[in-house]
Amino acid sequence: MDDRSPIPPRWLDPHFLQPPVPEPSILREGLLAALEEMRVWTRLMAEHAKFIRMGLDPNRAQEELFREADRFAVRLDALYDQTIHTSPHAPTDALYALREQTIHVVNELIRFKREIIQALEDCKALAILPAVLCAHVRREADRFVGTLERSKTGLRTKTYAVLGLPDGNRRAETLPRLLYGRVTPATLHTVAMEEILFFSRTHAEHAGHLALTFRPEVQDAYRREALAFEKAFEELLHLAMEVERSGQGMRKLLTESRKATEAFCAYLSKTLRDLTTCRIPTGQANFPPLIADHMRREALYYLDILHRLEPVLAT
Ligand SMILES: [Fe+2]
Ligand SMILES: [Fe+2]
Incomplete structure (x- = not known):
């Protein structure tokens, strides 16, 4: 490195390791695109939790999984209500907080779905819910979170493998519908x-x-x-x-x-x-x-x- 160089090397640039901060209008556009996805998918996520709750064998060994599925159903129903009552004209801070909260809750749901899939495959949980269907709803949840993260700064966070697409390690676009024109x-x-x-x-x-x-x-x-x-x-x-x-x-x-x-x-x-x-x-x-x-x-x-x-x- 040449210390006398007036232009700092790229890795010294404080913005290099961080995604660029979007312009206010682009930030707002991303938040509205996220809200549109959330209006569809938070309800579907709540239903996934209910399908898991309904599909577990009701013997006492599954009681904790049943209660956890129920807690997700309650949290996601509330999140859906909040989403449909949030106007596209809401303050940017409110839209931002709602998107962050959704990403957080759905990531927890993904972790729970993975836990159930593993337990079903290892025969450590009993259910009429097929493990393949649980994997199906886990992929939908990952795609949903992918669209929300993509709406932030254009980051592509999900691989084809995670979404169950051929071609494994590539990063998927997961582009929200309202950003197609961008x-x-x-x-x-x-x-x-x-x-x-x-x-x-x-x-x-x-x-x-x-x-x-x-x-x-x-x-x-x-x-x-x-x-x-x-x-x-x-x-x-x-x-x-x-x-x-x-x-x-x-x-x-x-x-x-x-x-x-x-x-x-x-x-x-x-x-x-x-x-x-x-x-x-x-x-x-x-x-x-x-x-x-x-x-x-x-x-x-x-x-x-x-x-x-x-x-x-x-x-
Ligand atoms: Fe679904
Ligand atoms: Fe589905």
């Missing part, structure tokens, strides 16, 4: 690819889970439809990997994804209606109606992503 077309292309990979897998798993939990024989028509959706989303996952490899076919992929998701949404809405009006054969199914509603809202969220991306990327 990035280059090339980045938006990567965002589209990641979301299609993530949600094709997500919906295939939703359909596969429903197929397993409709009542055998009496609800076979519902089960067969669920299996067809599972297959359709698995095929879309493979098509997405092919488009990523070849760099061609994004228009077709977006269109096919949208059509399949619209059809899946309609199927989930009908299933939910049949469950809540007890018109499904035998009047009930082996899963609560909230599961169908939860999956329907995740499909609607993905449709919103596709509707935003299709006009700019379908070329």
